[in-house]
Amino acid sequence: MIVSPPSATFEAARREGLPSGSRLQSTQLSNGLQVLAAEVPEARRLRLVGAVGVGYLDEPMAYRGLAHLLEHALFLGSDAFPGESELSQWVGHLGGRYNASTDETTTDVHLHLPPGAAEEGLARLVDLLCRPLLVPERIEHEVGVLDAEYRARLADPALHRLAALGRLYRPGHPARACHAGNQVTLGQDAGRLVDQLHDFHRRHYRPERMALVMLGPLPLENQLELLKRQGHEIHAAAASPSSYECWGRTSRWGEPSGVAWCLPQRLASSSPTSTLELLWPLPEGLARAHPEWLAALAARLADGSLASTLQTSFGLEALDVSLSSKGVGQALGIRLGLAELKPHHGDDTASLSTLLATLLATCHAALDRALQQRLPRPPRVTSDLDDWPRRQALRLVTHAQHPEAVYTMPPRAAFATWLTRGQCRWLWHCPSPRESIGDIAWKTLEETGTRYCRLSLSPPLQVSALPPRAAPRIASEPSPSTAWHSMPGCLQHDRHLALWWGWPTWPTDEPEASWCLGWPADPTGHVLRLAHWQRRCLALRQAAAAHDLTLMTGSDHRGDWLLAWGDPSRLPSVVEQALGQWSTTRRDDSPAMSHPATGLIAQRLLCELETSPIPGATGSTTPHSGIAKPTPTLLCWARGSLDAEAARQQAHRFAGLLPNEPPWHTEPPVSSERETIWLTPQGTDQAVMLDIAGRDDTPRSRFLLQLVAQCHDAAFQHAMRQRHGFGYVAAVRYREAAGWPRLGYVVQSPHASVETVRLAIDDFLQDQGVSLAPLESTDFSQRLGRLAASQARPETRLEGILRIWQALRHRQLRAIAPEADDASWQVPPWEEEQEVLAALVASDLTALADALVVASLPRRWWLHAPQ
Template sequence: MAGVEQAIQSQSTIHGVRTHLLHVPHLREAHVSIALQVGYLDEPSDHPGLAHLLEHVLMTSPMACHEDVDLISFIQGCHGRINANTEDRVTDFHASVPISLLDVALNAMARQLAQPQLALDTIANEVKVIDAEFHARQNTAQMQRLGGLRALSRPGHSASCCHHGNATTLMASVDLLHDELMGFHQRYYCQPRLTVGILSSLPEAEMQHLAEKVAHYFLVDNAVPQVAPVRSAWGIRRYHSLTAGLTAMEWLWPADTWPATSASYLSSFAHYLDQGGLLGMLPPEVKDYRVELAPQGASDTLQLICHGRRLNVSDEDILSDALAQQWRMFNHKIPPPMLSIWQHFPSLAAPWWHWVRQQAVVERLLPSVSSDTSPVFCRSQLRCLAWRPSTARPSCTPSKVKSSPTDHRPAPVKQWVGRYGVEVDASELIEQQWLACYLPAAQVSLPPLTRQQLACQGVVLYEKHIQTGASLLLMGASEQVATACAGLFDAMQYLPYETPGILAQRLISSLYRRPHIPAVWCPDAPPASALLRMLQRGYGQRHSGVPCRISSRCPGDKSGELAVMVIISLPATPANRYLAAFAERQQAGEFLHQVRHQHQLGYVAAIRRDDAVPFIRIGYVVQSSQHSGQVLMTALGDIITRLWEATFEVLDDQSTLLQADAVINTPETPIGALDLQWLQLLGGGEIPLHRLITPWPPSEHDIKALKATVQRTDEREYRFLSSEI
């Protein structure tokens, strides 16, 4: 993974479209983004949710050039992944596809997004999907926050209204909705609003040629000729309180307080602040903070979220002065290349898509930023959301880990020692040390400002929830990692643990098999005994929380939400591991289409795979409020059978199969390489799928054995989770 010094090439096409290109030689996948400077604040006032609906319909309506195939299924057929996102001032469609199919996939994306045929039945179905999403998200923290932003907006501005969309706001006839969608599309999906981002191993000249082809599709006659300057949405009200399960303050500096500079330089400044640039300058009550440019729902702001008790709005003077002071220090410096920063992510895809989306919206805002002589980040324009815990329910207060050896009997700790060949994936790891820690059924609270302090010491902290517990991964020089681990585990606290997410996500968590005791992985020597003792004591005092009550029996006909998962288990042979990964990619798009549109079972549908030993498990999950468990079981069984029939048709015609490296994900960063190896160890294996040596295409014997296993429908496992169980 050498060559992280490459810079992003930002330029304009012959059509005036903004492009961002980044050449990374080792990539096997390309990550692309087509972003448009239009969002839900641009939609007509009588149809809130129209921009969101258009995004859905463009993804799921049959493509003009491929009859009965939508964009999701087409990209999945290219062994890629695609998603989309509608925000206040930008809508983006982003995908990852094998390099060999980038031209085909990007051409199909551009044609569908620029010249769509919007099917009436698809529009009707997606209104139902959006309505289901609206009701499922109504009481979430995300929707509360958007409500708070509306309260701070100027009366009469479109930002003061809810734009999610539901069956009520989109209740017009399907024919009328079709006309509204086409009119909205023709006005806004055009070259002046287009940004194209391509990250791949192709030469820059070839990527620029692909971007030119994308831009050509968006040349339309009756589009809005220019993007008008953004009119500020903020009203005279500067503060709003929200009730949630956390204590935090969210400060927002609008675009007219920003310094006059480029979008990419502002992005670098925000990252500098987020990675420790504000240490020593914040109120002592701050336990953690995040900085983001153009955050969701408030893209015309720089966001600072501070977590901690006893924070209040009077801290705004301290914070505004801190940002202005740090800007004076940062200004005119040469920031590190974004690619070197993104090496701390498990994949380059997510930060790249986020960066391109950020550039698209900030470029739209730049005409409204302050001049060089104006005070930057001044407090007079600052807006604030105050998050306060509800008094109706107890807050998740951390439990301090005590050092008394008599607290609990120490739990055993599973240990792995060795490098397991990760240097093959990332040569940078030859000089690095790391420690990975897994805590089953646990949620942790790290010491104050841990992430920022470690970043200043050159230690990367990658923290995530991996369906069944908490995972921490530290990487850096040997001395720094050892010191960081000692301080981290000594001061770590535990929160009450509950499986997060909606019913379907909780059900998916039961698919993955992980150790039932804490686990650690070090590269060269066992972890220090003192560290293990701290981990044992802390884990013994964790809060297990309320268990997720999953049943293997179909519930009766009761009201409420119900999630169903069908599991197919396969012996973890090398051939089956490849074939399971192939099937997951090949079936995902069609499974979503079958569940949502053909059978209309619900809007939540997903396929997940647990690449563990001794059995691989593939889970097919649906969540619905409209159907009984028996109906879902029967429909899922039929859908799964048809999906596998289609998969075997593809496998039997081996002349059409892609190379193995187009099917299997490979790590793109050092953290990504460590994360894949760590998950493989936790699953009971040692060799990640991308380093597995096995013949491809698969042999006739391997395919025949897989058919025999899949066709034994009586061996499929069913799991249920509902609000009634």
């Protein structure tokens, strides 16, 4: 058994970006299984991940989609838990969630559960992974589900990107083919298919190719004990070693070149947006040997300088640098999101080939400069606790399959032959074939309908790179010479400025502070305005990250806001520049950006719950008392290692950067209760969502709607998928729009008509909407307790700052501001929420369900049908 030294547990957790006070330890069991435990004292939920080092490049070409089908089949019953929907019902009852994914070389299953469910959750996860039943009748039905999923994803640009990317690979390599899986690729013989699944599982689901990761508040020692006990249940003898190595893991790349692609004709978009990806493939062993050097190189390319350079001549919306873009294996990648592929000024008749060549030359020059410069230290790791266990599990199984190679050459010299212009491949997503270069003929991939053409800028065009520009300068201001202290509270409140200062404090080794600013703005154009603002702040956001600063910008029906967090001496510079970009955005007369639809139609519908006007909203019913004060032009909250007097001075500076005009009315826009909205067609599926809003935006309404979603989700999914057979997408999801609670009952179907699905949703609510809500007192108390745990103290500092900030925005705009001289903080929002939860009773949930069924709550239908 290999165990990390206990003395390293705190340091390892810090390096991996876990919150202060966390502990981390990994172990390899005698059967070869890798396990990792992370104790995060502030974690409200338990995260469990099981990963296997097998993906779609390992499956036989005669059964493309087999790895994906096996991932689905894992959830159809196992030895100890044979029920077909047993896991989903158990997780739903606990108020948790689960998901799984299959990638090129890895498969993972992840569960989010209450901490008390650790032992049973781990037992279910291990049984699911290692002892699936693979019942033929269930498998045959799941092939139909997979086929529906495949057809739905034919409307997703992500699938067409992978199809086009394959044109850069060697002929015959499995990565060139589509591995999503459907009725055709998985064959017509159900018996042989099940045999293939059993064989694939025996070959690859072996303990030495697997990893289990747990993150939660449980003590590290308890987590390790659970992981070891369940991990030893995976018997190495039960799995036969693989008799072959899939050549899909060998080098996939053809000769360096470029490929342009666009969506099938039926999905063609008039949007001018495009994406250009530059890729430099890297040897797997070399990349794993020097991860910190590569991370530093990526940080240099994303420090704001390249973004500033490109934005002088192009409508650059996004610039991402990664070391593992989806579908490319190990490679350095630069992804450019472009509002339109034409210059801002100058010669508008420049050919597309010239524009592409300029973009490529500028990125190549930036890489050349980075390789010559002294690289910065890798950026500070800030981990998303939801994603962290999954990334760790995938890392463990990947490393387990590849013994570490020893490279004696320094990394700069070792990568010199790989990070050159001659080794670059590029992929351009253009809006339509009409944007083609010259007379190059477009081709169509038969299976997916993806249109593509191979491009080569040879003989090389004599195009120069754009002159490099420096990243936005983040100035540092000296701390005030005299300290002036004040108790946390409201330092000022008038019609121009409301300034809150102080609280909460967290233990930290370094000075850190945060500024949150919000101001009223036109609620009808907030989505487009935010997109423009984020585009203008792209280089600033990257420059801030290079200084370990966080900059977030937001906009909703209450107004616009920003958050800056990090070194207190540099925050004023970041805030002032972000406000300057917002002021420029208000005067921006550029055409509205129209982005092509991405993802599943159901995902698009659920996103509408967070951005569209609330159906039938009439304002908050929160009771207030006191003397009303006008809404201020600027609301500020400063906290951390920041002097109160300095905060006051800086807040006045910030207020002077905003226009002095009457604030906008900030109530959410009201729309008719029975409104029906049709989405712009995307693909061939039908989709329907019933959007139901709470009566108000109080914590009570938010919690009751969350409980309704928990009660309805599993039954709704079963009714729509199994009983009606509509397709693989059917769910009840809770969302919020500017704090306003909303439920979405969403179904996506490849064959049922919109009206059929709509009637089925109505029938479900009439038949089961109320009957599912009355809970036994014990069950209700348990659900309430789990909801209370999920709403408890913040898990991370950033979450805590955001929760307090949004509560302050809500109170400032809705409630009565206290007088400055006696103002103090009320209880934290999470403590207030706990009081609301403690007051709920089972009859409250029944009453809300009844109101939902009789349609007394605001509602709206969202519909989608093919062209």
